[in-house]
Amino acid sequence: MLRTHLRNAIALAIASCVTASVVASASKLVYGELALGLRSALSSPSLLALVGVALLTLLFVSTLAALRRGRLGLGSSAVVLLTTAMASVPLYALLALAFPVHEDITTVGSVAISPLGARCFVIAALVGAVVLGSFAWAMRAAVPVGTHVRSLAIGSAAGIWAGLAVFVFCPSGDSLHVSFGHVLPVAAIALIGTLALPAILRP
Amino acid sequence: MHAELDELSALMDSYASGNDVAFEALYALLAPRLYRFCLRLTAKRADADDCFQETMLKLHRARATYVRGANALYWAFAIARSTYLTRIRYWRRRPETIGVTEDVAVDETLHTCAETTPETQAMALEVLEAAAFELACMSEKNRIAYILTKQEGVSAHDAAAILGTTAEVIRQRAHRAYAQLRAAIDRTV
Numbered sequence: 534m535l536r537t538h539l540r541n542a543i544a545l546a547i548a549s550c551v552t553a554s555v556v557a558s559a560s561k562l563v564y565g566e567l568a569l570g571l572r573s574a575l576s577s578p579s580l581l582a583l584v585g586v587a588l589l590t591l592l593f594v595s596t597l598a599a600l601r602r603g604r605l606g607l608g609s610s611a612v613v614l615l616t617t618a619m620a621s622v623p624l625y626a627l628l629a630l631a632f633p634v635h636e637d638i639t640t641v642g643s644v645a646i647s648p649l650g651a652r653c654f655v656i657a658a659l660v661g662a663v664v665l666g667s668f669a670w671a672m673r674a675a676v677p678v679g680t681h682v683r684s685l686a687i688g689s690a691a692g693i694w695a696g697l698a699v700f701v702f703c704p705s706g707d708s709l710h711v712s713f714g715h716v717l718p719v720a721a722i723a724l725i726g727t728l729a730l731p732a733i734l735r736p
Numbered sequence: 737m738h739a740e741l742d743e744l745s746a747l748m749d750s751y752a753s754g755n756d757v758a759f760e761a762l763y764a765l766l767a768p769r770l771y772r773f774c775l776r777l778t779a780k781r782a783d784a785d786d787c788f789q790e791t792m793l794k795l796h797r798a799r800a801t802y803v804r805g806a807n808a809l810y811w812a813f814a815i816a817r818s819t820y821l822t823r824i825r826y827w828r829r830r831p832e833t834i835g836v837t838e839d840v841a842v843d844e845t846l847h848t849c850a851e852t853t854p855e856t857q858a859m860a861l862e863v864l865e866a867a868a869f870e871l872a873c874m875s876e877k878n879r880i881a882y883i884l885t886k887q888e889g890v891s892a893h894d895a896a897a898i899l900g901t902t903a904e905v906i907r908q909r910a911h912r913a914y915a916q917l918r919a920a921i922d923r924t925v
Contacts, residue, residue: 536752537801603897606806607814611900674794675801677811677818679900735822736798736815 537675541600544671548664548694555660556702563652564641564704573635573704581634584700588628592697595621595690599668599683608676614686621689622723625696626716635706646705650714653699657718661695665726674736681731688726692719740765741809748808752799762808763792769888770812776883777820779872787823791816810890814898817880824876862924870920874913881906882913 535543560567571581598609598617608614639646647653668687676683696719703714744765750758770791775784794815802811871879877899884895885906892903892910899906 535800537803602803602806604806605810605894605897606803607811607897607900610897610902612902674798677794677798677814678898680818682900735818736794736801 537602537671540671540675544600544667545596547667551663551667552660552694552698555656556698559652559656560702564644568701569641569704570635570699570701573638576636577634580632584628584632584634588625588693588697588700591621591624591628592690592693595686595693599686599690600671602676606676607678608683609686611679611682614679614682618682618686618689618723621693622716622720625693625719629696629700629711629715630708633706633708633711635704637707638705639707641704646703646707646710647714648707648710650699650703650705650710653703653705653710653714654718656702657695657699657715658722660698661691661718661722664694665691665722665730669726669730669733673733676734677736680734681727683734684730685723685727687730687734688723691726692722695719695722741807745805745808748799748802748811749804752802752804766809766812767792769809770816773813773883773888774816774820776871776887777816777880779868783823787816787820790819790823794819807894810894810898813884813888813890817899821876859925863921866920866924867917870917871913874916878909878913878916881909882917885910886914 557567560569566572595617598613601609603609609617639648665688668691672683672687696715699715699718703710705711705714744762747758747762747765751762767788771784771788774787774791775781778784778787791812795812798815802808871882874882880899881895884890884898885892890898892906895906896903
């Protein structure tokens, strides 16, 4: 049986590898080039840097709060968990909708972008599900305290990983597309985590 | 006390690393306090036995998740409380009426001083019964906060970590439980 810190490291490695490989292969398959989302946003580099740093900070903080074990081995405190969990998804939605770094385009070359973001939804759901699964495995039976809040925090963290994936993949800044294809799956993953994880996390 | 907790944590770490031989010493150190905690939590010996047994089983299953250097006793308390809550949820879904069982207050080990009179012994027993009854009747959240801070000597900050809430909330709950107990004892005396 692996110790928790090793399981956490493996879960983080899985999350990073799966996110990178899904984004890379989907970009190559759909648009024929890597990380088109980042390239299309280079027209406003300062905004891209700002949103990118904010997203990475959000990812780091939510993941740390969800996975850390703390001084007593009982995980992050309830206040930290609740704050990060409740703030992560709304902050992601704010970043995605209020600071659109991508242009409002409907086609890339000959490839049409779905107005409701069907491809982005699938990619976000795939990445989110794998990250949620790996984080749940890492924290399974690890912390006997606050399982419901911790589930919400893990779900939110997995959602942010999915949000980062579509941010890098998708070149569209259309608000309807972003709402359905980017923000909705992030919220859905957080909700699924909240409902499904308590029984897994409890020792 | 501090040395005992350190030894307990060291033993738990050894056990978590796969050294099964450490279990015997770990059990000898951990079991009395953990069982007492379960007894106070459930207020009935039969329930405490079940809760303790289930907690030890869960502790064994989850031993690899123990964090090196963490307080093993607090970790065990948190597992016991989680086990107790699971049991409460189970019985709420499947309620059944059972006969009166012997509880902590009428335990034969609760003796008063031999020099006291039968009247004072009877009074002490009455107070104990009233306190045990009041503890069993009060809300689980207030009771556990009281048990941890007043009876087990855990700081409000650590109790907050064990129960997944804030230190201020723990102080409030423990104070409410204390006031409730005082009122019950005053009514009896």
